[in-house]
Structures are given as structure tokens and as C-alpha cells.
Amino acid sequence: MALSSRLFLCGRFGRFADAVLLINKQPTVPLTCRCYVAVSQRNQLQFKLDERTAHSSLDLFKKDTGVIYRMLGLDPSHVQDSPLRFRDWAVVFADSRVDSGCHYWEVTVKKSQEFRIGVAEASMSRDECIGTNSSSWVFSYMHSKWYAMTTNKQVPVSLVGKPDRVGLLLDFEAGKLSLVDPQISKVVHSLKTHFPSPICPAFALWDGEILTHSGLEVPSELK
Secondary structure, three states: OOHHHHHHOOOOOOHHHHHHHHHOOOOOOOOOHHHOEOOOOOOOOOOOEOHHHOOOOEEEEOOOOEEEEOOOOOOHHHOOOOOOOOOOOOEEEEOEOEOOOEEEEEEEEEOOOEEEEEEEEOOOOOOOOOOOOOOEEEEEEEOOEEEEEEOOEEEEEOOOOOOOEEEEEEEOOOOEEEEEEOOOOEEEEEEEOOOOOOEEEEEEEOOOEEEEEEEEOOOHHHO
16 A cells, blocks of 8 residues: 555554444444543553453453454454444553653564554544544554654654664643653653643554553653
8 A cells, every 4th residue: 555545544454343343333422531540649650451442453461461463353243342442443542541740651562563652532532543633642653664643644753763662751731742762761752732631541553562561650861
């Protein structure tokens, strides 16, 4: 597929699962934040991935801290029905929401050439993909290049090479999400915005797997 068309689309997922999902789309159900775990007042976010939000092409592993992409995925009719689940896009949210403070977590990347990591409003529509709307802020990796992304607009990020591990630094009050090189504890690029409501760590994946590492202190070099 040409790069221009790939940049416009969120991505691909299970070939058979997506056809069924698009034909039998479920009605939108109002989402609330009551399903998420409240965050500690400390600046040390601890989370797992929330299976109830995971698209049927995504499998969670290692006690729900990692996610792997399955090309064919599961038959959507075999996945437990939930208004929190992403139906059209290979997205999963964390089980914790953030409404204050400064937090840091890392992601290990394994065999993935296309993924997105960042945050999104807990109440974001499950019919959209992270990075394509004003309710999500992500860093996208594809075609061996990084992009900062929101409202479907992409800004190139000068981080060269395929990542093995990256960090995310979130300052809720400042409205800032930063991509971090953990090897040197340096901010590579920052997204500036205003978070109008509680947000969750969010992940999208179209091959390979990623593993999350939460409960980390903010590195002293980044404070």
C-alpha cells in the first residue's frame, strides 16, 4: 500500500474479524470512568492492560502487561461483549486513568514495525483509532520512522532507528506528553495540549508485540 494511503488510515487488523465487525457494528454505549482504577496521588502510575478494551486481534500476556498482535485474531462473536472494547481498530487501553500529576512508564518493543503509544481520554469513542481524533495524543512508529500524532496530523520526530525500549513522560497539569530515550534519560519530542478529562495510557499494534513497564519513578534527569 502506498505511504500516503497508509498515513491516512489508522492501520490494518484481522482480515476476517474486521469484515464482520464493520458489517455488524454495535451501537455506541456511553462510557464512564467508573470502570477504571483510580490513580494514586503519588507520581508513580501503576497499570495493567484492560482486556475489556482490547480489540479481538490483540492478545494480552505476562499478567496483562504485554500485548501481541494476531493477524487473524479471534472471531468477534467469541469475545466477551463490552461497551469498552475497540471494535474496528487494534487498540487497547490501560486499566488506570490519570487526572493529575506527573507520571512515567516505558515500553519494550519486540518484532513490531508498526505501533502507536500514548494517551487518550478514558471516554474516547471505541469506533475510532488513537491518534486520529482530538481525544488522543500518541507517538507513532511505522516505515522505520517516528511521528507525533493527534487529530490525524503527523509531525516527524527525529529519533533514528528501530526502538527496543522507549519511555513516556506525562505531565497532566502542564498538558504535555513526551517521548523519552531511556538509555540517556532525554526527551526526544513533546506534544503540548490541554487534557479536558481523565486520560489512560493507550496502545495500538499491527504486528509483533510490546511489553509495558509501569510503576516507575520519574527519572531525576527529567524532573
